[in-house]
Structures are given as C-alpha cells and as structure tokens.
Amino acid sequence: MSPSAKLKPPVGANDHVQGAPKAPVTIVEYGDYECPYCGEAYPVTKALQKRLGDKLRFVFRNFPLAEAHPHAEHAAEAAEAAGAQGKFWEMHDMLYENQDALEDEDLVRYAKALRLDVPRFVKEMEAHTYAERVREDFSSGVRSGVNGTPTFFINGARHDGPFDLESLLAAIEEAA
C-alpha cells in the first residue's frame, strides 16, 4: 500500500508514450481531463519534458473520476479515439488546454481541428469503442494505489509529494 505503491502493470506496448524509449526516467501520470489539479499539472509536465529532454519518458493513463466530473469519461474516450488515428497527444493537449469546454460537441470540434476522420471519430464515440480501454487504465490505477488525480509514478514508484516543477524535479533526481 501507500509507502510501497508500485505501478502495475509496468509501461508496455499499449501505453501512450512520449520521449525516448530508453530514457533513464519514466513518469506515468494517471489523470482526468476535467480535474482542475490535473489542469494545473499539465504545464508542469510540459516544462519537465522540455527541461529533461531525452532523459525523460512520459506516459499518460486515464483515471476519469466520472462521478465527480461528468465530462471526464467522454473526454478520455475522445483522447483514445484520437489515439486510434495517431493523434493521442494532440487531443490530450487540446483537452487540457480547453478544460472548461468538454461537452460532446466540443470534442467533435477538436476532432475537426486536429483533422481527424470525423465520421469515424463520431461513430466510435457513440459506440463507446474505447470505454473498455479507459476502464482498464482506471483499474490498473486502482491496483497501483492511485489515490486521486493526478497521481504520478516515477520509475514505477508512487510520488506522494506536491507536483509543482521543483518538487517533481527533486523527486526525479532522487529516483534517478
């Protein structure tokens, strides 16, 4: 449990990954697109990536708190639907940059802006094609000891401290 909370399963082929595959540091974020704290963490993760360059591999897994955030589940499915068309990170960024506009029609608008195959996107959203994928991420988070959003894992171990840039850099230094 808490002091020893470990990422399960480890980062694998199914994950959305940015950065060098063999980077010495891997950060996994369990996040919710409607969560304001995740919104605060978003520019921090961008700054971390800029600062650490190819020393960092960044992974995002879905953890929508759907009871608290009514748009979070669809937003997560939208990112996965965009991912199926090779644009996961573009949608991920779009959602975090527009956290206060996550209605279904907004999601379609973003799909258009990203030049996705919109009919396919809409069809898959209506069929909830990626709901199971989102649920798998959520379950893996629960099993890994995710206790709120965002939760970060640094090289597989849960980071329990604050998630401003300095705190995360310090924690990374300690882990590396």
Next chain:
Amino acid sequence: MATENANKILAPGTAAPDFSLHSTPDQLVSLSDFRGAPLIVAFYPADWSPVCGDQMALYNEVLPEFHKFKAAIVGISVDGAWCHDAFAQNRKLHFPLLADFEPKGAVARKYGAYRDQEGVCERALFVIDPKGTIAWSYLSPVGVNPGADGILEALETLASKK
C-alpha cells in the same frame, strides 16, 4: 504519526465489534445488516476534505470493482448525520456514511481507530468477512489517502479462500 499507533487497530482474526450508527437522521445501519457478504469499513477523519480525489470520492468511483466481490462499503467518521447527508449529496456518493457521533467516536475506539488528541477517527481500513471476522486491516498515516489497492487485494484473498 502512524508508527506510534501502528499496532493498536484491531488485527485480522478478531471478531468485528458490532455497531449501529445513523446513516441519515432517521436511518440506522448495523454491522449485522451485512452478514453473508464482505464489508469494507473505512474510518476517516472528516467530511469535506478539500481535494478532488479524496478518499470517499475515490471509493465511490471504485464501487464497481468492490461489487465484483459482492462487497459493500461504509465510511465512518465523527461527523453528524446531517453533515454526512450534505457531504454525500455534494460528492454524489453511492454508499452510506455512518455518524460515530454520540457517544463521540465510540465505535472507532472499539476498532482502535480513534485519535484522542484531535477527537477524530484515524484513516483506518477494515475488510470484514461474511461471518463478521476481520480479514484485513490497515492503518494509514492520517494525511495520506490509502487508495483502494489494499482493499481489493484483501477481497481477492478472501474470495480465493472460499
């Protein structure tokens, strides 16, 4: 924080002390209501903790995973029934919060999960088996949300023993 109290919560193998507490101003919930299925009892310090993914909100999201094991969950704090009612509505909780309100903390004390100095419950988790025996217990540092992984592992172990 946790270490000084680490051994005081009731251990696995102990019969779970019975309780009968208000879940709403006119409704009582008793341990015996849950006989025949596993019960998760989550003591926590207070309603209205100021974070998104607080402990009760997390369990609310994880309910479908608990239900796979046919397990029910109750939260217990020293807040009164009206307070619980408002909190549960605000967070859209789908499980009961019980008020260990009068005499204050009496049930938490029986489970070894009361913080005398602050006058609130510990952050302590118990999984009680279908016969009413404690199958697993865990005391978290009061400032750390313990998540749900330990509970799910305990439910899994319990299911595999059948």
